[in-house]
Amino acid sequence: MGTVSVPSNSPTEPDGKPVGRRVVLGLFGVGALGVVFGSKVQNALLRVLAPIESRDPTGLVSLLPLGDTFRYYSVTGSVPQRNAATYRLTVSGLVKRSTTYTLADLHAMPQTQLVRDFQCVTGWRVPQVHWSGVQLSHLLDAAGPLPEATALRLISFDGTDTESLTLEQARRSDVIVALRMLGAPVTHDHGGPVRLYVAPMYGYKSLKWLSGIELTKTVIPGFWEHNGYAVNGWVGRSNGRDDAPIT
Amino acid sequence: MPPSPEEPSNLPRFSRPVRWIHGITALLMIVCIMTAAILYNGSLAVLVGHRLIIERIHVWCGFALPVPLVLGLASRSYRADLRRLNRFTPRDWEWLRSKTRRDGRIRVGKFNAGQKLNGALSTGAIGVLLLTGIVMYLTNVTPLSWRSGATFFHDWFSLALGLLVLGHIGFALRDPVSLRSLRTGRVPLRWARREHAAWVEEMLAEPAGEDS
Numbered sequence: 001m002g003t004v005s006v007p008s009n010s011p012t013e014p015d016g017k018p019v020g021r022r023v024v025l026g027l028f029g030v031g032a033l034g035v036v037f038g039s040k041v042q043n044a045l046l047r048v049l050a051p052i053e054s055r056d057p058t059g060l061v062s063l064l065p066l067g068d069t070f071r072y073y074s075v076t077g078s079v080p081q082r083n084a085a086t087y088r089l090t091v092s093g094l095v096k097r098s099t100t101y102t103l104a105d106l107h108a109m110p111q112t113q114l115v116r117d118f119q120c121v122t123g124w125r126v127p128q129v130h131w132s133g134v135q136l137s138h139l140l141d142a143a144g145p146l147p148e149a150t151a152l153r154l155i156s157f158d159g160t161d162t163e164s165l166t167l168e169q170a171r172r173s174d175v176i177v178a179l180r181m182l183g184a185p186v187t188h189d190h191g192g193p194v195r196l197y198v199a200p201m202y203g204y205k206s207l208k209w210l211s212g213i214e215l216t217k218t219v220i221p222g223f224w225e226h227n228g229y230a231v232n233g234w235v236g237r238s239n240g241r242d243d244a245p246i247t
Numbered sequence: 248m249p250p251s252p253e254e255p256s257n258l259p260r261f262s263r264p265v266r267w268i269h270g271i272t273a274l275l276m277i278v279c280i281m282t283a284a285i286l287y288n289g290s291l292a293v294l295v296g297h298r299l300i301i302e303r304i305h306v307w308c309g310f311a312l313p314v315p316l317v318l319g320l321a322s323r324s325y326r327a328d329l330r331r332l333n334r335f336t337p338r339d340w341e342w343l344r345s346k347t348r349r350d351g352r353i354r355v356g357k358f359n360a361g362q363k364l365n366g367a368l369s370t371g372a373i374g375v376l377l378l379t380g381i382v383m384y385l386t387n388v389t390p391l392s393w394r395s396g397a398t399f400f401h402d403w404f405s406l407a408l409g410l411l412v413l414g415h416i417g418f419a420l421r422d423p424v425s426l427r428s429l430r431t432g433r434v435p436l437r438w439a440r441r442e443h444a445a446w447v448e449e450m451l452a453e454p455a456g457e458d459s
Contacts, residue, residue, distance in 0.1 A: 017334065028375065035396050074298060
């Protein structure tokens with residue numbers, strides 16, 4: 001099939017101005033400026049839109065890419081739903097007393113409130129999130145770690161994700177088995193009904209859909225650590241980032 | 248238009264290289280948009296999961312997206328189409344301002360001003376997404392604030408380009424001749440007279456020649 005070539009300056013279609021090229025180069029310029037100054041623009045936009053978003057009954061503002069908002073990550077296929085009747089948390093491994101808790105058991109324990117940022121290793125940070133739940137140290141005390149136990153392996157009921165903490169990290173007062181966040185029970189998409197919240201570390205350490213805590217002899221790196229993230233994921237002191245620490 | 252005894256029933260509109268470049272770009276673009284939707288939208292992200300695989304598909308299709316557009320420059324017919332898309336004549340501005348732009352009163356060349364604008368905006372947005380994507384991908388090369396800025400602009404440009412592509416597909420779906428020409432490369436003369444009168448005039452005046 002033959003095609004026809006046409007000179008660019010045929011009499012019926014005069015050359016005109018190279019507007020297309022100007023548009024393309026203009027956009028490249030906007031993009032380059034965006035890389036350098038984009039975070040300033042983002043902060044300015046957030047100041048304007050955050051009060052609107054919190055009162056927006058339609059939820060449309062939350063569809064805009066504003067940055068500092070939760071993004072929902074899941075590393076496997078569809079995650080089963082667990083509710084008050086079907087949820088179980090097992091503490092096992094190198095402990096004196098293996099225990100399985102229901103959601104009601106966890107609710108009956110002393111609850112710790114935290115208002116802390118949630119910082120993702122990819123850059124987004126949600127300021128001043130309300131968290132509440134049971135301190136992990138409380139569950140550890142109840143189980144009684146054996147002397148040779150030095151670390152925890154945390155297991156998600158999504159069937160794929162795992163995490164790790166040293167026993168010392170797990171005993172911090174700002175590490176909780178969260179039952180509530182953002183003023184309501186932890187939703188399924190946020191990793192509910194029960195997830196971990198490791199306040200001083202990047203978000204990937206705060207395992208979603210927590211279903212198992214296993215005490216181990218050594219640290220067994222979890223899913224994200226096998227994919228390049230630091231085992232000790234301190235905010236501002238790991239993964240080559242310099243975010244402000246969460247205190 | 249001077250009547251010609253041997254008027255062809257249809258005209259060659261898109262050369263084979265142009266069709267291939269368009270097809271491959273379209274495929275990569277659709278994969279990028281679908282994976283972007285999964286990565287960005289919380290409900291889809293939780294529904295589909297498999298974040299690492301989805302992310303890798305998105306990143307590599309994104310890196311591949313400009314490749315056919317650049318390699319295509321080896322083709323003369325593609326370069327000729329780019330030249331036409333680049334140039335805006337006073338008639339193009341008139342066409343954009345007109346409320347009755349589809350009535351054929353303004354004689355349109357091979358591409359109308361909307362198609363030219365779409366080409367320029369898409370190319371620019373693809374470039375910006377590539378640039379910001381590279382900054383996001385090479386996490387240890389640039390300062391943190393650059394990565395935040397790149398992420399922010401990547402999000403907004405994705406949203407804008409996604410809507411542009413949806414509009415582009417919407418216009419195409421309304422015109423079966425356009426859709427068929429993506430496959431065959433040819434359009435009926437009658438359709439061309441209605442949509443691209445100035446181009447038809449040019450084509451019938453020029454002697455046909457081989458092109459690569």
